Amino acid sequence: MRRSHRSLLVFAVIAAAGGWWLSAPGRLPASALDGIAGDATRGEQVFWAGGCASCHAAPDAEDDDKLKLGGGQRFPSPFGTFIAPNISPDPENGIGGWSALDLANAMTRGTSPAGEHYYPVFPYASYAKASLQDVADLHAFLMTLPPVATPSAPHEVSFPFNIRRSLFGWKFLYLNRDWVVAGDLTAEEDRGRYLVEALGHCGECHTPRTALGGMDLSRWLSGGPVPAGQGRFPNITPARLNWSADEIADYLKSGFTPDFDSAGGHMALVVENLAHLPPEDRAAIAAYLKKVPPVE
């Protein structure tokens, strides 16, 4: 309670100091996607790597129902409960009217077509690192999915977090497109870094958060409590995750740990998504995880 009071105060100060004009959401230049054509087949791979369905499909969706992105899943947090919106291609209730540039502004800048800040429950802090080609491909794929006519429900977020302008401060602090793991990487590790840090947005759960709800990059992938829920997200740095690269890659396909325990909770959904990717991508994720600095 005390912590949320403190973050409330900090939020208010940042919002006031920033000023209204400064807090306007950032956008890509209108020409950002010039010369980039979206390919729906490649976009399907981006879709599974990005885990879109795990939040935007119905809570218990299986198989083809995962392609009906009508939203509705609830995400409780210390700031309120967020409800996943409809991102099906329905023109009324979903994103059927969006251009690829609209999707790029949403995913890489956290900015809606109407010019509002999105809440970072939508993991744009990670998607910000996605390539614009991947976003264009994803847009092409999303437009092939079945439209769902369910309207998006409003988030259940109270003052001051309901003032979206204040998210300018959050973005200033946490919207950072630098790689967390820097230095010389092999081509495989580089691909793994892209999948983990950008599309897969693994850090959004596996990295502990600061009082303001940003990822604490100094403790990258070292796990932390589930916000407003039960259990803990595991530490997947080499300090704790001591499986071989092959064992990690196997787990990401089958859901089985080396001891044949099996993935639970949201991670089971992640495994279902990653099973759609080519084996080289799962091996790349494993190779990257081996390069992450160990954090106890």
Next chain:
Amino acid sequence: MKKIVAGTAMALLSMASIGLAQDEGPFAKEIEARQGLMVYRAINIGTLAAMAKGEAEYDAAKATTAANALLASANLDASMLWPPGSDNAANPESTASAAIWADGSDIGAKAGAFKAAAEAMAGAAGTDLASLQGAMEALGGSCGGCHKAYRVPTN
């Protein structure tokens, strides 16, 4: 005399360890038992998966033993191991979600899916490697089906 002393010592020891188990929480024994049951399943799935992946040579007899053990565990009445209140919120050693006991829980259907997958595996494991491999995905999926909905993440 020695026997009596040793017997008494052992009895005391086992009483002490039961006492210890009870000190850990009201459902410590139930949680330990059901986790043991999960490990028993994991060991047998491990035997089958090693053959499916080609890490171990296919052995029809071994595969049948493992699949039958799995099916027996699926048919076991373990309802007394899942008393309400034995979830992760009050018992950090458990990874069971309170949703198991909540309104609208379909834990019974999920358990039924595991039983069906275990039955299919028991029918397939001894036939040949291709049949075993064919039954593996549904079996793995049935583990995930329950864990996805009803298990909380832990380190």
